[in-house]
Amino acid sequence: MALAKDAQATRDRLVAAARAEFSRQGFERTTVREIAAAAGVNPALINRYFGGKERLFAEAVAIEIDFPDLSRTPRGDIGRALIRHFFARWDGGDGDDVLRVLIGTAATNDEGAARIRDILSGQIEPMVARATGSDRARERACLIATQILGLAYVRYVLALPDTDLPPETVSEAVGETIQRYLFAPLP
Amino acid sequence: MALAKDAQATRDRLVAAARAEFSRQGFERTTVREIAAAAGVNPALINRYFGGKERLFAEAVAIEIDFPDLSRTPRGDIGRALIRHFFARWDGGDGDDVLRVLIGTAATNDEGAARIRDILSGQIEPMVARATGSDRARERACLIATQILGLAYVRYVLALPDTDLPPETVSEAVGETIQRYLFAPLP
DNA sequence: GCCGCAGGTCAACAACTGTTTACATGAGGG
DNA sequence: CCCTCATGTAAACAGTTGTTGACCTGCGGC
Known part of the structure; x- marks a missing residue:
């Protein structure tokens, strides 16, 4: 039963x-009073439970990307599969996906930037190494990050309409880019 | 001669x-007192001359991208040429390039996001139309924006070291991506 | 030499920030 | 039944913010 306390x-x-507000306004613009009001609780509880705004932020952006299982995907389709996966995850949109929060806040918050770097090292790079078996996984992971973060940035930060970036165009064109960053020979 | 007044x-x-400070800390974190101190003037002058922090920001991020003249560049080299141009411009770095300011601030500042959209419509899209003569210039421009903004984001917001994204790798790999977004058939 | 006024200073304001402190409340074990 | 302590509340704090209005200052024309 739902307890009152x-x-x-x-x-x-x-x-x-916190996720919703940080996502909408970034770290600095969001006040603890807003978060508390949105949650329907007393602002002081943020300090009681998390020890401050910074620590609440850290909690709010803890994230696991959970890549799809690519072991059965044909080599030639991995790029497209990845893009489709991200697309589905972002646009399925309960509107407060943590990766979107991070992209928005990392710009002015070092803690946020560090988090994205962690994801790059700890999740994207291993995925690339696993999927390709190639050396230079780090370089390839960084290239992929430029394209995927850029896509997210344009779609969610700049908020371009669907007509400017039709999903099928993105799946095809960007999918092939990822494919190249994964497997094409590097100079 | 340089007047005292x-x-x-x-x-x-x-x-x-303002450019330097906004670039370093984003819009919210930067205070007018900091800007004034960095400029060696009185904080009140920001209001006298610009009418407030917002308006100073708008002034600070006015930007012309000034694309290179591509009319003599062979079609097959345009992608690479563009990337090299941006690279030279950003990394030549007096450290307060306006596009970098914008990328950082647009994330939490609607005025900033609108500015980037203006650049996309007013400068990138016409350049694409001019260079390719193709229809669907808008779509192609947006695709290019995802890649170029993503590259800037990873390099300057996440601040990955050069070893993770070696300039020659970027010129080649990303250059070819731009080339494809310019000329490859769209689905 | 003096005066007007653009250019610059200073202190204060009111609003808002994150955080803390002292106090209320009520569910559940004894 | 009552006492306790986790849970929640209210108010205040100290600091910072953008902005303002009243006030100097000194150059250029008379």
Whole structure:
């Protein structure tokens, strides 16, 4: 049963509200009072439960990318498959995906930038190494990051309409780019 | 001769200082007092000359991309040429290039995002139309924007070291991507 | 020499920030 | 039943923010 006083539920609602607000306005613009109001709780609880705005932010952007299983995907289709996966995940959009939060906040928040670097090293690079078996996985992962983050930036930060970047065009054109960054010989 | 009281010089120093500070810290984190201190002037002058922080920002991020003349570049080399141009421009780095300011601030500042969209419509898209003569210039311009902004984001916001993204790898791999976004058939 | 006024200073303002402190409340074990 | 302590509240704090209005300052024309 739902208790009137439930610490865990309050924490969860704060994290959810924080994600939404940070995503909409970035770290600096978002105030703890806004987050608390959106969560329907008292602002002081942010300090009680998380120890401050910074620590709540860190909690709100903890993320696992959970790549699709590519082991059965034909080599030639991996690029397209990756793009489709990201597309589905982002545009399925409950609107507060953490990666979107990060892209927006990393720009002015070192903690956020460090998080993205962690994802690059800890999740994208291993995925590339696994999928390609090639050396230079680091370089390839960075190239892929430029394209995927750029796509996310244009779509969600600049908020270009679908007509400017039709999903099928993106899947095809960007998918092939990823494919090349994965497998094409590097200079 | 340099006057002790020179309104134009003061304005210029304020804009320059604003660019540097906004670039380093983004719009929200930067205070008018910091900008004034960096410019060596009184904070009140920001309001006198620009009418507020927002308006100073708008002035600081006014930008002309000034593309290279591509009319004599062989069709097959345009992608590479563009990337080299941006690279030279960004990394030549007096450290306060306006496009870098914009990328960092647009994330949480609608005015900034609108500026980038203006550049896309007013400068990148016409350049694409001119260079390719193709229809679908808009789509191609957006695709190019994803790659170029993503590259800038990874290099300057995430601040990955040169060893992760060696310039020659970028020129080649990303150059070819731009080339494809310019000329390859779209689905 | 003096005066007007563009150019620059100074201190204060009101609003808002994250955080802390002291206090209320009510569910659940004894 | 009542006492306790996790949970939640309210108010205040100290600092910072962008902005403003009243006030100097000194160059250029008379």
